[in-house]
Each structure stands twice: as structure tokens, then as C-alpha cells.
Amino acid sequence: MALPDTAPLLVGLLLLFHAFGAWAIVEVNMEDKVEVMAGETAQITCMFTTDEGLGGTTIQWFYVLPNKERQRIYNKEPMHEAAEQNTLFTHRISLNVNGTAAVLAIRDVGVRDNLEFICVIKTLTPEEAEGRTQLQVFKSPTFPTIEAVETGISVNEEAPSKIGSCRVKNGYPKPNITWYRNNMPLRNTPPEVVVTSSTTIESSGLFSVQSELTMKVKKEHKDAVFYCEVIYFVPGATKMTESQHINITVYYLPTEVNIWVESPKGKIKEGDTLELRCDNNGNYPSSITTIKHQNSEYSVENKTMVRTNVKRLDGGVYECTFEETDNFDEISGSTKVSVNYLESAVITPKDSIAVMEGEELKASCNALSSLQTSTTWFKNEKLVSKGNTLSVKSATLETAGMYKCVVTVPEMEGMKTSSTLQVNVKGSPQILGPDVQEVETYETTVNLTCSATGFPAPTIMWTTSDGKNLNALQTETEDGAQSVVTFKITSNVKVFCNASNDFGSKVVEFNIKTIVHTTPTATTTTSTNTITDDTVQTPTKSPNIKKESKGFVIAIIIIAIFLLAILGSVLYFLYKKGRICGRSGKQDFSKRKSSKDNIVVEMKSDNTEEAILLGVNGEKQQPNDQ
Template sequence: MALPDTAPLLVGLLLLFHAFGAWAIVEVNMEDKVEVMAGETAQITCMFTTDEGLGGTTIQWFYVLPNKERQRIYNKEPMHEAAEQNTLFTHRISLNVNGTAAVLAIRDVGVRDNLEFICVIKTLTPEEAEGRTQLQVFKSPTFPTIEAVETGISVNEEAPSKIGSCRVKNGYPKPNITWYRNNMPLRNTPPEVVVTSSTTIESSGLFSVQSELTMKVKKEHKDAVFYCEVIYFVPGATKMTESQHINITVYYLPTEVNIWVESPKGKIKEGDTLELRCDNNGNYPSSITTIKHQNSEYSVENKTMVRTNVKRLDGGVYECTFEETDNFDEISGSTKVSVNYLESAVITPKDSIAVMEGEELKASCNALSSLQTSTTWFKNEKLVSKGNTLSVKSATLETAGMYKCVVTVPEMEGMKTSSTLQVNVKGSPQILGPDVQEVETYETTVNLTCSATGFPAPTIMWTTSDGKNLNALQTETEDGAQSVVTFKITSNVKVFCNASNDFGSKVVEFNIKTILNTTLTTITSMPTISTTTRSTTTISSDTVVHTTPTATTTTSTNTITDDTVTQNTSTNYVNDPVQTPTKSPNIKKESKGFVIAIIIIAIFLLAILGSVLYFLYKKGRICGRSGKQDFSKRKSSKDNIVVEMKSDNTEEAILLGVNGEKQQPNDQ
């Protein structure tokens, strides 16, 4: 609305300046270049001065085409401003004027924006001024990738061999690639080192660079480390990125072959498992490695040889040969193997020796060995002598026995051999233990053992004090004989062991005391106590057997058939202390002493109990008796055996004669 009013005024001022011949002064200052990373916003500043003021100033922005022509992208007049349509920057630019500074902002810059930009300042007078700035856009490349050659490289190759390739993508400006070996840069110096590079411009305008390294390989390159370094630019700086490190396989012929014993470590003995290893300082794939035993022509095509259970003949020189199959070049190495041995121990005299008592005993033990040996003698697992010779000045019966000679090799653990010698000492027998031996037992059967030493092996005989010979089992031992006798005992007795051979005899007395016999004799010496036994009787028509207990009796059962009447009593004791008492059926023959003692005590208590009961019965204290009743018993002849019987319910006593006739008590 103000524009129609001010336009004539401006035109008038212009004509006035022209009429007087006065022209305005305009100056523009710009940076030579502006650097920015791709994708960011670039800001290009145009600093200008004019003596006309800002009211009639026109600001225009251009970029230079590849053909050097200008393309306007923005126009700002005093009354109007806008970006030019249909340009590269139509929708990405804006202008900000602050006093005498006009700042052009370009958003999302790319490498295609790497152009020269021009700022033009015009006034109302024909005077104008311009400035130029080069916009530089940077893009960091990707991380470099490196690939090593997959196959090995021979040092015999005449032409340079490919080591690897390095590639970096999408950088701007173009990145540079440099190769390194062991931190030292490699320059392109044909024919030793050849570096070739190629550059690709992507559709985006970014650069991708690939570099390939080829060189003549030497043996010292087998452990070398190769990598590539990429140098690229960023605003105001230069950066570097290093690729991964690679190694190459270098094939080269050996100059030395080594063969050694891998196991066992140290000295080798017969029976060991021998392992030989072979290696060389080369690294050539087309080759054959052979290990051979020169003494036996035994060989294997391998870098390892294993031989189990080696013998002394397996010792000797082993040779390892390396043969390159392309040119049939050979190189060898060797080592000497020693297999140590220890033969079986040999004792002289062999197997056994017999010496007279008091004479000198001598024996020697030797074993052939490749190393120094040590000899020891043992008897009953005890060390008795050291050295090859076993010597006893005056042999005794204790000298006799089995001797073991052990030969070892102190230098090597596990090398050992042994042999045995039976030493016999001729002399009269000796019986182990004292001459008189006391034996106490609760048993009715006794086992006696008699061991005698002597050579020749003695004969052992057993006799009793009454001159009776006992049968016994005799066995020979290492130093004599042993005999075991088993017999029944009924009373105290003496038994003699007699050992004899060609040089004399020896007797040992066994004094056997039976504890059971003594106890029973004491019991039978006590006064006899009679008790009445409750019984059941069946009478036959022919025979009557009368059994009268002499000591305490237990309840018994009489079985009477048509022909015989028999009364069984559970326990009997013999009054005669000289005779051997009959054992109770409830006492086992081989029972232990303490069990017998308990039974005897129980019987003794039962006898006392029976006596008390009988006494009370006579006094009329039990079974309804009001007074004492005596019964007398007539003595019977040998042919007149009488059985006294009592009923459970009455006090009537019935006497039966031999012929079964009933007798009244007053007839007695």
C-alpha cells in the first residue's frame, strides 16, 4: 500500500543523483571457501557496504555452472525477494540479511553442492559489486576392508606375487590408500614392490578407491604383518583409518632338519613306548618327510614315529629325510637312541642250598645291565644284606628260609628284577614255643598244633601220658613241618609232640586241664537230695523197669506198651566222682564253657527248690496234707526191682512187684 506512494519518490531521487553526476560506492567481502560435512547446513556470508543505505539495495545469489556460466538461485529487491524456481537449491536455501551481512543457508548439502557461489550487491545507481566463495563438501569414507591372498606364496616365484587388496568406499574428496609392512610404508618400486590403484565415482558423486599390492616374497616375510592406511579429509583437518592386519603363507625350502625323542623324557628302557619327532626350518608344501631306523630299515612317511615295547635292538641311529617333490631336493638329519636293559637276576647256587648248622653260607646274585646296578637281599620282607654276595659265617636254624635277591638300576625308576633262593640248614629239629605248654579248655574236644623247624623236614608224632599214639595231619612248611591233632578229652591229660629227623629229636609237653570236669566233680560231691517226681505210668504185663534218681530230677514221661514199661528221667548224675559224668542232653557237645556253667548253676538252683518243696509236702503245707506221712521202702534183691509211684490226687503208695502184683504198704 505504501509502494505506489514511494515509487515516484525513488525514481525522482535517482534522476536527481544522475542530474548532479554523483554515483554510490558499493563494496563486497566474502570468504574464499566454506567447508561443511555432507548432510549438514552450509552458511555462506556476504559482507557488503554502500553509501546509499539499505533502502535501495538489491542482493542476488548465483552459482557457477561447469561451463562457467552463472545460474541465479536467489533474488532480493527492496520490495520483493524469492528463491529462483527450478534450480538445484529452490527448496533448500534461505537468505537472512542482518544489517550489512547477507547469509545464504543451504540445507542438506551433498557433494553435488561442491560449487562456487557469487553474491552480487546492486544500488539505485548503476554501480554494483560481487564476491565469490567456494563451497567444499566433505564425506568420510567407509572403514577400509583388506583381503589377503588365500594360497601360499613360494619364494622361488620369479615374478611379483599378489599379497592382498584394500578397498575404501564412498568418500569425498577422493581418499588415498598407503600399504604398510611391519609398520613401514611400501612405495611403488617395481619389480620388488608394485602398488596399483583404481578409483570409482559412484552415482552419488562419492569416490571409491581400491589398491592392490604385489611384491617378490622372501623367507623373512613369513612372519610379516601387512595392512593398508586410508587418508581422507574433513573440514579443517586430515584423518587416517587403519585396516585390519593380515599375514601371508610363505613357502620356502628348509636348510636344516632336526629329529629328536619326544617321549619318554630322559633315559629309555626296554618296554617303554618310544616316540620320535622330526621337523625342519622350511615351509614347503610339496615335500615328503621320512623317518627311518638304520639298523632295521624300519621307516614311516610321517613327521612322527611311535614304537611300543622297545627292545635293546631298537636302539641305534634314526634318520629323518626331507624331500622336495618339485625338484627332488633332499636334506636329512639324524639322532642316536639308546635303549637300556636289565636282564633277569641269576642266583648261584640256583633254586636252593643246604648247609650244616654252624657252617658258612655263601650265595651270589647278578643281573646283566647296560647301567650300574644295586643288589639287596631280603628275608621275610626284611633287608638282610646289601651287595651281590649273601654271606653268613655260622648258619643256624634261624638262618633257614626263603631269600629274595632284588637288583635295581638307581638311575632309572622301574628297572628291577629279582630271584629267590631257598636256604636249608641241616640240624636237629626245634619246636616253636616253650617245652611245657599249659592248655585250659571248657570244650570236650581240643585241637593242638605243633610247628617244628629243621632240615630234613622233621617227622612229628603225638602221644599221650598213658602211651597212646594219636593220629594227626602233618604238612611241610618253608622251614620244617607242622602237625595238628584233634581228640576228645574226658579228664586232665598230658600230650607230647615229638619232632625228629636224621640229626635228632625234640619233645614238647602239652598239659591239658579241662575246666568242665573240675566243675562237675565239685557238683557231684554235694549231698544227694531226693525229690519225688510227678509221672505218668502205663503198666505192661511182662516187664517193669525201675529207675531211681540220685539227684534232683525234672518232670518225666513213662511210656508203657504191652510188653515193656520204661521210665525216662531227664537228668542223671553219677555219684562216683572218679567216673566221667554223663552230660545232659540239653548241653551240646561243642558248647562254650560259659553256657555249661550257666546250665550247671540252673540245675543246682532247681535241686534246692525241689528240696524245699518236698520238705513242705512232708510237713503237710501243700496238697491238702494235714500231717506228716512216712513211707518205708523195703530193700529189693537183684531180681526184685520195685518202682515207687505216687498218685496226683491221693497219698496212696502202690508197690509193684516184678510180676506186677499189687502190694500194700503194710506188707513192706
């Protein structure tokens, strides 16, 4: 609605109120204070009532200057509203009117906005009302920092000594600092405890506070924990922050010296690394600490002594002495150290023992020790007996072997010693494996192994079935002997392993079968007659003939067969012509068996039963009836 249209109406209403002598009633209600954190938006509410309604109401906002004067910052009339120019709030405020509530919003508040604000409500009549609200701005301070004195403090100081200082910065309102020792607050009670504080107002209007603690130090303060506590305010609450905890170094003379074994924990054994530590109930900077072994006068000027690979003689009394170098007063303490030991295991009888088969085996094992021991016997890594004594009522060949005695200390891990005993059982040899062993081979050379047990170690001999002795290599084993023989074979053969000692002998038979590769028999064929040599065989492998030589022999045999065939053909041709026996006619040949060195061919006539036998060399052989 335009101003010219409403002005006459407003003037008319004013004259009407004057004519009747009636004034409007206006009331304003506001909170006493509004609390807000710095940087946030503050909202100050002005609640008002008027019987004139909202049409002619004017709302004005002011803040109070330090000289108590008012400074208007916002004006809202029925037809116009705006923030006042050139004030602290010109660009940070806005007004929101909702019914009878006028809310002034102030953005990005700071400690400078910690002021009193006034809301004034006016009507068309001269009647007006106002309300006041104090805006309180809060800023949390930084985390407190604490610094302790770097040097030690002597209990002999007469004046109070500085313990440390505590500082907190940029808080609003001003934070408060309280000192604590072991969770108990410290009050300013000179000369025992003196607390001094100073406050700095920063250019931003925030407060920084520093506090210093001095006090007379006593021996019981050596383990005390000091810290400071900062109390500060936030909207509607009080908060507290603790600084880090600090300790101080207190110097005082000891009244007692202690020395102990730091490691190993528990019992000590030979070979361990021994570490001794020494300490006292004092704390004095000008002093010397010495640890000394009374038995050997071995000593170190230190609070720690380390001895590696200790022996039993390193046991005994160790003494620690504290000496302050101002007046050369001394105080000492001592402890006794025991070094446990386990000597080497000793087996009786020593090294080895020989018993007859069937007799009793008995041996003992002992090791000198400072502690209780436990003894076990092993054979081939298997437990065979417990206790110091090894006993076998009736020894057998299986009893023989290497036995190991292990002595341990049950209550101390790592304490162990051992020794070995070779047990030999006198008796006739035994050969491993069956009495008859079958061996098949394609090779011309065979390796045979024969292992025999027995004591004394048996002698192993190799013989063949035809009585031939074979040379072999024999080695002694843990429980007997072993022999390996290598020889060449050309046919099936039996070989015997004979193991013997003073108490008897044992024989094992090896049946060796050769597997021979054979080639098909070569034949020669003519047009009507066939001559074969059934006696020709492919030669077997020979250990002294190379593969190339075997091929050469086969080729020679084939050539010989061809020559014989040609010779037979020539003889037959001459016979047909009658140049051998003067006869003609049809003849046939029949094959007869011959030896490898002599081939005989029989020739028959169709008309007679006469026969002419020809040898390989071409000579005539007369029949019985020529």
C-alpha cells in the same frame, strides 16, 4: 507482554535513534569448527554483544548449500521464534539463549550434516553481525578384515605375487590403509612391492576402502608376519586399528636335512616307544621324505617314524632322505640311536641255599646292563642289605626265608629287574608260642594248630597224655611246617605237639580244660519222709549223643526216682500193718547213702533197736540180733 502494547514503544525507540543519528554496535564470536561423532548431538555456540540490550535482538541460523547459497533453519525474533519448515534440520534442532550466548543443538547428526553454519544477530537499528562455524562429523570404520592367499608362493616366480587384501568399511572421513611386514611399513615400490587401493562411497555417505598387497617373495619371507593398519579420525584425535596377522606359504628347496628323536626325551631303554622326526630347511610341495634304519633296512615314507617296544638291536643309525620329484635331487641327514638295556637278575647260588645254623651265609646277585646299576636285598619287604653280595656271618633260624634281589638303573626311571633266593638254615625245630599253652572250651571237638620252623622241614606228631597218637594234617610252610589236629574230648586232657627233624626235636604241651554245664539234683518228698539220690548227676556232653538223646536220659532217670519213691511208700504201709515183720507202732526212716545201682533204706522201731534192712528188690536182710 502483548504485541500491541510493545509496538509503539519499539517504533518510538527507532525514531529516536534516527533523530539523533546513532546506530547500535553488534559483535558475534563463534568457533571455527565443532567436531562431533555421528549419532550424537552437536552444539554450536554463538556469542554476541550489543549495546541495545536483548529486548530488540533477532537471532537467525543458516547453513551453506553446496552452491554457496544460504538456507535459513531457525529464526528467533523478540516476540516469536521457530525452526524453518521443510529443511534437513526441521525436527532435529533447538535453540537455547542464555544471556549473550545462543546455542544451536542438532540431534542425531550424520555425515550429511558436515556443513558450515552461520549465526546472524540483528538489532532494532539496521546494524547486524554474523559468525560462521564448520560442523565436522566423524564415524569410526569397522574393524579391518584381512585375507591371505590360500596357495603357496614359489621363490622362483618372476612377477610379484599376491600376498593378501585388506578391507575397512563405513568410516568418515575416509580412513587410510597401510601394509606392514614384521612391524615394518611397506611402501609402494614396484616391482618389489605393489600396493593398490580403491575407495567406495556408500549410500549413507560413508567411505569403504580396500587395499591389495603384491610383492616378490623370497625365502626369508617364510616366517614373515603381514598385517594392515587402518588410520581414522575422531574428534580431536587420530586413531589406529590393526588387522589380524597372517602368514604366507613360501616354496623353496632345502639345503639341509635334520633327523632327531622326538620321544622319549633323554635316554632310551628297551620297551620304550621310539618316535623319530625328520625335517629340512626347505619347503617344496613336490617331494618325498624317507626315514630308514640302516641296520635293518626298516623304512617309512613319512616325516615321522614310530617304533614300539624297542630292543637293543633297534639302536643304530637312522637316515632321513629328502627327494624333490621334479628333478629327483636328493639331500640326506642321519642320527645315531642308543637303546639301553637291563637283563634279568641272576642270583648265585640259584633258587635256594641251605646253611648250618651258626655258619656264614653268602650269595651274590648280578644283572648285565648298558648303564651303571644299583643292587639291594629285601626280606619280607624290608631292606636287609645293599650291594651285589648278601652276607650273614652267623646264620640263625631267623635268617631263613625268602630273599629278593632288586637291581635298578639309578639314572633311568623304570629300569628294574629282580630275582629271589630261598635261604634255609639247618637246625633243630622251633615251635611258635610258649612251651605250655592253656585251652578252655565248651565244645566237644577241639582244633589245635602247631607251627614249627626248621630245616629240613620238621615232622609234627600229636600225642595225648595217655600215649594215644592223633591223626593230623601237616603242610609245609616257607620256613618249616604246620599241623592242625581235630579230636573229640569228654574230659580234661593234655595233648603234646612234637616237631622233629635230623637235628633235634621240640615239644609243646596243650592243657585242654572242658567247661561242663550242670543241672540241679532231682528230689522226691513225702509227707514226713524224704528220699534223695545224691549219686545222680547230670550227664556231661558226649560227642556221640545228640541234644535230644540227653533229654531223654534225664527223663528216664526222673521216672525211676518216682518209682522208687512209690515202692518205699508201699513197704512202709505194709510194715505199719504188720504184714512184714509182725510189729506195730511208730516207725521213722533215716536216709543212708547208696550207690547208683543199689538204694538201701534202714527201718527202726521205737521200742527196740532191732532193724530190718530192705533191698530195692524187696528181699529181707536180717540184723545181727533178730
